[in-house]
Amino acid sequence: MTKMALVINQERCIGCQACALSCKMSNNVPDGMMWNRVISVDTNHIDGARGTYPNVTREYLPIACQHCEDPACMKVCPTGATYKDASGRVLIDYDKCIGCRMCMAACPYNARVFNWNEPVRQVGFNYGDKDVPVRPRGVMEKCTLCHERCDRGEEPMCVVNCPMRARVYGDLDDPNSEASKAARAADAYVLLPEMGTKPQVHYVK
Amino acid sequence: MQLTGKTKGVCIVLALLTIVGIGCWVFQLMGGLGITGMSNVNSWGLYICMFMLFVGLSAGGLIVASSAHVFGIESFKTIAKPAVILSTVCICVAAAFILVDLGGVQRIWRLFTGPNFTSPLMWDVCIILIYLIINILDLVWMGKGADDKVRKLSYVALPVAILVHSVTAWIFGLQIARAWYTAIMAPIFVASALDSGLALLLLALMLLDKMGLVKLEDGLVASLAKLLATFIAVDAFFILCEVLTMAYPGAGEAAALSQMFSGATAPFFWFEVVGGLLVPFVILAVAKNREKRGMVALASVLVVLGVAAKRAWLLLTSFIMPNVAGGPGITTGTLSAQTGNATSMWATVGTYAPTIPEVFIAIGVISLGALAFVLLCVKLMGGDSRAAVDEAVQPA
Ligand code: SF4
Ligand code: SF4
Numbered sequence: 001m002t003k004m005a006l007v008i009n010q011e012r013c014i015g016c017q018a019c020a021l022s023c024k025m026s027n028n029v030p031d032g033m034m035w036n037r038v039i040s041v042d043t044n045h046i047d048g049a050r051g052t053y054p055n056v057t058r059e060y061l062p063i064a065c066q067h068c069e070d071p072a073c074m075k076v077c078p079t080g081a082t083y084k085d086a087s088g089r090v091l092i093d094y095d096k097c098i099g100c101r102m103c104m105a106a107c108p109y110n111a112r113v114f115n116w117n118e119p120v121r122q123v124g125f126n127y128g129d130k131d132v133p134v135r136p137r138g139v140m141e142k143c144t145l146c147h148e149r150c151d152r153g154e155e156p157m158c159v160v161n162c163p164m165r166a167r168v169y170g171d172l173d174d175p176n177s178e179a180s181k182a183a184r185a186a187d188a189y190v191l192l193p194e195m196g197t198k199p200q201v202h203y204v205k
Numbered sequence: 206m207q208l209t210g211k212t213k214g215v216c217i218v219l220a221l222l223t224i225v226g227i228g229c230w231v232f233q234l235m236g237g238l239g240i241t242g243m244s245n246v247n248s249w250g251l252y253i254c255m256f257m258l259f260v261g262l263s264a265g266g267l268i269v270a271s272s273a274h275v276f277g278i279e280s281f282k283t284i285a286k287p288a289v290i291l292s293t294v295c296i297c298v299a300a301a302f303i304l305v306d307l308g309g310v311q312r313i314w315r316l317f318t319g320p321n322f323t324s325p326l327m328w329d330v331c332i333i334l335i336y337l338i339i340n341i342l343d344l345v346w347m348g349k350g351a352d353d354k355v356r357k358l359s360y361v362a363l364p365v366a367i368l369v370h371s372v373t374a375w376i377f378g379l380q381i382a383r384a385w386y387t388a389i390m391a392p393i394f395v396a397s398a399l400d401s402g403l404a405l406l407l408l409a410l411m412l413l414d415k416m417g418l419v420k421l422e423d424g425l426v427a428s429l430a431k432l433l434a435t436f437i438a439v440d441a442f443f444i445l446c447e448v449l450t451m452a453y454p455g456a457g458e459a460a461a462l463s464q465m466f467s468g469a470t471a472p473f474f475w476f477e478v479v480g481g482l483l484v485p486f487v488i489l490a491v492a493k494n495r496e497k498r499g500m501v502a503l504a505s506v507l508v509v510l511g512v513a514a515k516r517a518w519l520l521l522t523s524f525i526m527p528n529v530a531g532g533p534g535i536t537t538g539t540l541s542a543q544t545g546n547a548t549s550m551w552a553t554v555g556t557y558a559p560t561i562p563e564v565f566i567a568i569g570v571i572s573l574g575a576l577a578f579v580l581l582c583v584k585l586m587g588g589d590s591r592a593a594v595d596e597a598v599q600p601a
Contacts, residue, residue: 063529078320078330098313099309104245112245113245116308117236117538118237137308138238192528
């Protein structure tokens with residue numbers, strides 16, 4: 001089995017949002033939504049700090065689809081539009097999506113975004129990777145682990161563009177991959193393990 | 206039977222509202238669900254509240270009609286036909302609310318070509334279809350006077366009716382990511398279905414009695430009202446169980462609870478507790494009130510409104526606090542986010558208010574249902590003169 005994943009090192013993350021914007025660009029994500037976000041945990045603002053001055057801390061958390069091993073979104077999808085591919089990535093077949101938003105309610109990480117309107121792009125044309133399909137109105141979308149790029153042997157755009165090398169992409173089932181080594185480290189963890197979705201995306205703090 | 210002037214007037218108003226609703230729906234089909242108040246944070250709204258409400262409302266009819274046979278309650282038999290008509294119309298209204306809520310309704314056939322049976326929504330599609338078929342068979346056989354078939358069908362209809370509400374509850378109750386995740390969700394849905402469904406049935410029967418289509422005995426009203434009081438008490442008990450279980454540990458779910466008690470969904474919660482449970486129960490607990498149609502009607506209206514409010518707090522509370530919270534939050538994907546309003550692109554908490562077209566679509570769907578109910582009753586029961594109705598009161 002293959003279980004492609006990201007391991008994100010929060011110690012290295014400086015909150016520059018490069019991954020979030022690379023994702024948006026590479027995947028032709030329409031205006032008004034993002035697949036990947038860098039949030040400041042427990043605050044209400046971008047680059048917010050937690051606590052009261054002078055006892056403040058800041059924790060950046062880049063968050064997108066966790067490519068769960070047991071995805072809550074896939075279980076509840078009535079048409080099978082959400083599926084897991086042979087490389088362990090959770091993907092959406094846009095032709096099958098009826099826009100019921102069961103998956104959106106089911107995902108514990110708010111990873112999914114919906115095309116409520118006819119998707120528009122400020123620049124007036126489609127951008128990004130030539131192999132990424134354009135999504136119509138009324139379908140769900142989310143991080144695909146840049147499967148179009150990766151199937152050509154490249155790495156996800158967020159990984160390539162992270163200036164701090166905080167993101168590692170690789171196969172968790174290959175014990176020798178950088179990703180699987182990082183995910184096995186003592187300080188590695190997953191988000192909301194109590195949800196039982198077994199995220200493949202790991203974090204290191 | 207001819208429509209009287211008053212009925213005709215009501216029908217015309219309903220038809221107009223339906224047309225406005227259809228117009229708004231076409232607008233929605235053209236522009237997308239972005240014309241509603243929903244967003245990536247609060248991803249279900251008025252339509253799904255109404256879906257839950259109408260699945261529940263359809264309970265009263267079929268359950269009362271089937272109980273007539275299953276438990277041999279003779280007095281219920283007289284009202285079996287309008288009860289089943291009501292139940293059929295309500296389930297169609299519920300299904301229509303799912304249709305207007307779908308973003309890709311033109312791809313709906315995918316449900317049948319690639320069904321995923323682990324999805325509670327798929328279960329619901331199946332059970333609602335079965336339920337609808339049972340309702341229609343029931344009506345057809347009642348019309349033909351095939352009493353034996355109707356009796357046999359009742360034994361299937363009753364458990365299916367309970368299942369419809371449970372499966373609808375599981376769409377929400379099985380989602381661990383949300384505050385909906387509780388085993389009592391199905392019992393709550395069944396209880397709300399029983400009380401709101403029976404309340405609506407009482408209102409419908411009183412209306413039909415006024416129109417001269419049904420002869421409603423005072424004794425029957427009183428006994429149905431007593432049953433309604435019992436159902437309200439059961440509903441209240443389940444809610445108490447749930448709220449106490451949420452509150453006691455003080456962890457996790459307490460945040461959702463504080464939203465219900467004093468936050469965004471508090472008006473709905475307290476209206477339900479006071480207006481939808483307490484007041485109608487007190488009204489109906491007094492035997493004298495159960496004899497007065499006005500009082501029974503008042504209590505019934507309150508129960509239906511209370512359950513409608515419950516659908517709102519039940520659904521929306523879960524969308525307020527994201528599990529992984531942090532600034533700037535979640536991207537909303539709404540129309541105003543799309544048109545470059547940076548502040549509405551991000552949200553750290555879920556907010557929701559229906560838009561005007563959204564409300565009109567909901568009113569349109571409900572009006573269509575009401576219109577269908579009146580016309581079906583006139584068509585299917587207009588032939589029965591009062592004498593024929595009277596005759597049915599006598600046990601065969
Ligand atoms: S993070 Fe959400 S959308 Fe992604 S696989 Fe897990 S449950 Fe599905
Ligand atoms: S919105 Fe699309 S992907 Fe999500 S559950 Fe419905 S059909 Fe599946």
